[in-house]
Amino acid sequence: MYDAIVIGAGPAGLQAALTLGRMHRPTLLLDSGEYRNGTVLHMHNVIANDGTPPAEFRATARAQLAEYPDVELRDVGAQTVTGSDGGFVVRLADGETVETRHVILATGVADDLPDIPGLQDLWGTKAFSCPFCDGHEHAGRSIGILGPAPRAEHLIGLLGRIVGDITVFPVEQPFSADETRTLEGLGVRVSAEPVAAVAPEAADVRITTASTAHTVAGVFVASGSLRHRAPFADQLGLELLPSGSIEIDDFGRTSQPGVFAAGDLAHRASLPGPMASVLLASAAGQMAAVGVIQSLMAH
Structure with missing residues (x-):
C-alpha cells in the first residue's frame, strides 16, 4: 500500500x-x-x-x-x-x-470554449484567457477580445496598458446599446456583429463576422x-x-x-x-x- x-x-x-x-x-x-x-x-x-x-x-x-x-x-x-x-x-x-x-x-x-469555428485550433498558441500568462507577448499590438461585456471589461482593465488597440466582439448576440457605450468609453472598438469564426492568417489571427473581417495579433477569450x-x-x-x-x-x-x-x-x-x-x-x-x-x- x-x-x-x-x-x-x-x-x-x-x-x-x-x-x-x-x-x-x-x-x-x-x-x-x-x-x-x-x-x-x-x-x-x-x-x-x-x-x-x-x-x-x-x-x-x-x-x-x-x-x-x-x-x-x-x-x-x-x-x-x-x-x-x-x-x-x-x-x-x-x-x-x-x-x-x-x-x-x-x-x-x-x-470549455465558446462554439466558435476555428477557436479550438488556436487555443494556447494564438487564443488565450490569461493576461498574466500571455499579455506581455502582445505588447503594442492589436488584439481581439471575445465574450460578454462585463468579462470583457475586466480583460480590458488588465490588457489596456500593455497591448495596442483592442476590438471587442460579442459571442452569439450583439451587445446592447448600453454595453456598447460602456465598452467604447474604455477606449476600445466594439464590433456590432458577433464573431462568426477565427482562423490563422500568417503570424496573425483573422476574426470574421457576418459582414466584416479583422486581423489581430492574438485573441483573448472572455467567455467559456x-x-x-x-x-x-x-x-x-x-x-x-x-x-x-x-x-x-x-x-x-x-x-x-x-x-x-x-x-x-x-x-x-x-x-x-x-x-x-x-x-x-x-x-x-x-x-x-x-x-x-x-x-x-x-x-
Whole structure:
C-alpha cells in the first residue's frame, strides 16, 4: 500500500510527488498525458522558467523525480477512486487496482470554449484567457477580445496598458446599446456583429463576422467555462464551492478525510475561484503533500 497516490502530473502533481519523495514516503504518481496547457508553446510568469515550453518543464521534473526511489511514476490515468480514510482503492485505465492511505487529486480542469469555428485550433498558441500568462507577448499590438461585456471589461482593465488597440466582439448576440457605450468609453472598438469564426492568417489571427473581417495579433477569450477533467470529486462526494471547484483548506484537505486536492480544480473558500498559475499550482501541490505527511505522522 502506498502512503499517497497522486493523480495528475501537471505542476501540482509533480511538486506533490517531489515533496513526498523527499520525505521518503512511498508515492505513486499517475500521468494520463492530458494537461490544461498541453497546446501551449511557452509558459510565462514562472520565475526561472519564463518562456520554457511546458513539455520541457514536465520532462525536467520527471527526470528529477526519477532520483527518488520512493516515487513511482506510471504513464496511465485513473478511472475510479473508492474507499475512506486510511484505505483507498484506485482503478487504473489499464484495469489494474492499487491501494493507498491517501489520495491527492491534481487532475486539473479543461477549458470549455465558446462554439466558435476555428477557436479550438488556436487555443494556447494564438487564443488565450490569461493576461498574466500571455499579455506581455502582445505588447503594442492589436488584439481581439471575445465574450460578454462585463468579462470583457475586466480583460480590458488588465490588457489596456500593455497591448495596442483592442476590438471587442460579442459571442452569439450583439451587445446592447448600453454595453456598447460602456465598452467604447474604455477606449476600445466594439464590433456590432458577433464573431462568426477565427482562423490563422500568417503570424496573425483573422476574426470574421457576418459582414466584416479583422486581423489581430492574438485573441483573448472572455467567455467559456471550466470543467473538471476527471469524475473523482463526484465519486468521492467532495464538497464543492460555488465556482464548481473542490473546497480545500490551507493544506489541501477536502471534505473527505484522506483526500487532498491541489491545482486548478480546487481552491480555498476565501478565493472567488481557481487561479490559473504554474507557480500557484506547484505551491498547492507542496501544501497538499505536507498535509498528507501531517496525517501520516498523526497515525
